[in-house]
Amino acid sequence: MANGHGGKRPGAGRPRKPLAEKLLEGNPGKRKPKVLDIAADSSAPVPEYPERLAYYQMRRSTEPTSQDIWQETVAFLEKTGCLHMINPAFIEEYALLKSRFYEVERAISTTALIYDDEKKGGVAxxxxxxxxxxxxxxxxxxxxxxxxxxxxxSEKSYGATPHDDLMKNLLKFNREG
Structure with a gap:
């Protein structure tokens, strides 16, 4: 940068390849890939849905609640064998934010995207x-x-993730309001 504040930037550089991709390509770098022994740690208990998330949700229609998203994410992580490596706070944050996204999207779907602004004059x-x-x-x-x-x-590629089915969930909403 031209402002004299050089140095390493977090997240800068080429992103690391997923382990499954490295194994499919036959490990072109010839360095032994780090493979965790997932079976040894898979006996960890499944985290429970935090009840404090229920305080933040409004169930007015068919959109998924934070509890639905939490359970779907935990089930996906159990299938991958990586649930014990994930901080439950990450799952909680994701479930809350995604349920809020669905709530706001639902609210917008019943209103106009643009409107006449009488105070400023014109369209807003x-x-x-x-x-x-x-x-x-x-x-x-x-x-x-x-x-x-x-x-x-993870040594396997799992294809679609719970985050990828966004449009499917948006299209399931009851549009009558």
């Missing part, structure tokens, strides 16, 4: 759109904390 954009974008971005960042652990420590 619904402020809920900014909220949707922010919640989606934050939920995506929370998911990446979880997915990084899974992709770096």
């Amino acid at each position: 954009v619904n402020p809920g759109i900014d909220a949707v974008v922010k919640y989606y971005r934050l939920a995506d960042l929370a998911w990446m904390k979880i997915w990084d652990v899974v992709s770096q420590n």
Whole structure:
């Protein structure tokens, strides 16, 4: 950078390849990949749904609640064998943010995206759109904390993740309001 504040930036550089991809390519770097013994630690108890999340949810329609998202994420992580490596706070953060995203998206789907602003004169954009974008971005960042652990420590590729079915869940909403 031209401002004289050089140095290593967190997250800079080429991202690491997932372990499953390294194993499929036959390990072109010739360095032995780090493979964790997942079977030894798989006896860890499954974390319970934190009841404090129920305080933040509003169940008005068919969108998934934070409890639904929590259970779906925990089931996916159990299938990967990486549940014991994930901090439960990461799952909690992801479930709360994604359920909030669905709530705001539901609210926007019943209102107009743009409207006449009588105070300023002209057309204005619904402020809920900014909220949707922010919640989606934050939920995506929370998911990446979880997915990084899974992709770096799993020998298999699991295809679609619970985070990937976003459009399917959005289309399930009851649009009548």
